[in-house]
Amino acid sequence: MAKTKSFYICSECGYKTIKWQGKCDSCGEWGTFEEEIEVPLLSTKINSNNLNSNSKSKVVSFSNIQIEKNFRYKTTISEFDRLLGGGLVKGEVVLLTGNPGIGKSTLLLQTAKEYSIYGEVLYVSGEESPAQIKSRGERLGITSDNIYLMSETDIQSIYEYVLTKKPKIVIVDSIQTLYNSAIDSIPGTPTQIRECTLKIVELAKKNEVSFFIVGHITKDGKVAGPKMLEHMVDAVFQFEGEEGLFYRILRSEKNRFGSTNELAVFSMEDNGIQEVKNSSEFFLSEREEKNIGSMVVPVLEGTKVFLLEIQTLLTDCVMGIPKRIVQGFDRNRIQILIAIAEKRMKLSLGMKDFFINIPGGLSIKDPAADLGALISLVSLYKNVAISQKIAAVGELGLRGEIRKVFFIEKRLRELEKLGFKGVYVPEANRKEIEKNSYKMKIIYLKNLEEFLERISKDE
Numbered sequence: 001m002a003k004t005k006s007f008y009i010c011s012e013c014g015y016k017t018i019k020w021q022g023k024c025d026s027c028g029e030w031g032t033f034e035e036e037i038e039v040p041l042l043s044t045k046i047n048s049n050n051l052n053s054n055s056k057s058k059v060v061s062f063s064n065i066q067i068e069k070n071f072r073y074k075t076t077i078s079e080f081d082r083l084l085g086g087g088l089v090k091g092e093v094v095l096l097t098g099n100p101g102i103g104k105s106t107l108l109l110q111t112a113k114e115y116s117i118y119g120e121v122l123y124v125s126g127e128e129s130p131a132q133i134k135s136r137g138e139r140l141g142i143t144s145d146n147i148y149l150m151s152e153t154d155i156q157s158i159y160e161y162v163l164t165k166k167p168k169i170v171i172v173d174s175i176q177t178l179y180n181s182a183i184d185s186i187p188g189t190p191t192q193i194r195e196c197t198l199k200i201v202e203l204a205k206k207n208e209v210s211f212f213i214v215g216h217i218t219k220d221g222k223v224a225g226p227k228m229l230e231h232m233v234d235a236v237f238q239f240e241g242e243e244g245l246f247y248r249i250l251r252s253e254k255n256r257f258g259s260t261n262e263l264a265v266f267s268m269e270d271n272g273i274q275e276v277k278n279s280s281e282f283f284l285s286e287r288e289e290k291n292i293g294s295m296v297v298p299v300l301e302g303t304k305v306f307l308l309e310i311q312t313l314l315t316d317c318v319m320g321i322p323k324r325i326v327q328g329f330d331r332n333r334i335q336i337l338i339a340i341a342e343k344r345m346k347l348s349l350g351m352k353d354f355f356i357n358i359p360g361g362l363s364i365k366d367p368a369a370d371l372g373a374l375i376s377l378v379s380l381y382k383n384v385a386i387s388q389k390i391a392a393v394g395e396l397g398l399r400g401e402i403r404k405v406f407f408i409e410k411r412l413r414e415l416e417k418l419g420f421k422g423v424y425v426p427e428a429n430r431k432e433i434e435k436n437s438y439k440m441k442i443i444y445l446k447n448l449e450e451f452l453e454r455i456s457k458d459e
């Protein structure tokens with residue numbers, strides 16, 4: 001047996017050191033080093049007299065590679081398929097992460113049923129017994145002779161099973177419970193997670209078996225284990241949701257077979273997870289005929305448009321330093337918008353506490369929401385009510401100019417679908433907008449002065 005050496009590895013970035021240290025030199029994180037045992041490498045000397053002719057077999061001419069064009073495993077959960085980029089690809093490895101209790105196992109068990117029409121689906125659990133999984137399955141109304149349950153944590157046994165039985169899809173719940181007995185460290189350590197994932201990726205690619213891997217996340221929302229885990233897999237999905245709220249958001253953070261930063265909304269019901277098809281309706285609360293301090297914005301998440309409501313509030317500041325309470329919006333962006341409002345619109349906000357909130361728990365990153373946030377603030381400041389059937393889209397520049405936004409047609413179509421009667425848009429988007437016809441009233445704005453002039457006219 002070769003001698004083993006120990007070293008320390010940063011669970012954030014994978015940086016290795018011989019001695020333990022508090023702060024990582026590479027990524028600057030504190031307290032991330034864990035001891036690992038080095039796996040001895042086989043002798044890697046290459047002897048030209050002893051070349052292995054088998055190595056040729058791994059090289060294939062580009063033109064000889066056969067692929068099943070566009071084949072995707074599909075489910076009846078269309079939002080789930082959309083996030084995958086139109087379905088699951090053969091041999092794809094998807095990592096699903098999220099807080100405990102968020103619904104990862106429930107979602108995957110439901111998809112197991114869906115995928116079982118294509119052949120055997122293997123559900124490997126190191127966390128629950130087959131009886132527990134079966135009773136959950138009964139609650140979800142799952143009956144299929146093609147779903148197999150395996151209570152196992154040894155990667156070797158899983159490897160052998162998959163090689164002999166060749167299931168179409170394997171669900172591993174969770175990667176943190178797996179171990180490789182050839183490695184002298186406990187399950188859940190960076191080395192075990194990395195080695196087991198490597199084995200899974202190898203299995204998936206060589207045998208065209210698709211895998212879903214559940215990955216737990218740490219307190220600050222990162223995948224527990226080395227960052228490299230995310231690089232090894234084809235797609236990373238994050239399942240999110242506020243405690244106490246019944247809806248869940250599934251986000252694609254990485255996808256080799258589709259676009260990233262896509263988002264889908266699901267709800268947690270008594271009979272499992274259901275997709276929310278009309279998510280815009282879902283995020284818009286019951287609104288009054290006319291609103292002060294609220295505006296709807298069509299924001300882009302990945303390639304899909306979501307209509308979100310921005311709510312603002314101003315109160316007199318009593319403590320001397322004005323408060324800026326921001327929920328669901330970028331803090332720096334708000335500081336910039338407040339500066340623009342003060343300088344370009346002559347609003348005096350220095351003695352006001354300012355609050356901004358996006359109901360529903362989503363966070364806005366799209367700068368096209370700038371104009372809506374500012375209009376909401378101005379309507380509040382001037383105490384002018386704006387019709388709830390009017391929305392706004394536009395990015396703001398420091399000069400107070402309203403800048404062009406991308407995908408304007410998609411955004412306007414979503415607004416029309418939800419019955420909006422008018423929308424403020426950047427003048428810079430005029431050409432593109434005039435290529436199509438809309439039933440909505442389109443109100444073009446060059447800058448904020450223009451908006452101030454007409455604020456009372458558009459009520």
Ligand code: TYD
Pocket residue numbers: 098099100101102103104105106107136139140268269270271272273
């Ligand atoms: P689970 O899938 O076990 O979460 P994870 O695998 O991410 O840890 O989900 C557990 C929660 O979901 C639990 O609080 C009960 C709830 N739940 C429902 O609300 N409806 C259902 O049909 C099921 C099966 C679970």
Ligand code: MG
Pocket residue numbers: 104105106127173
């Ligand atoms: Mg679970």
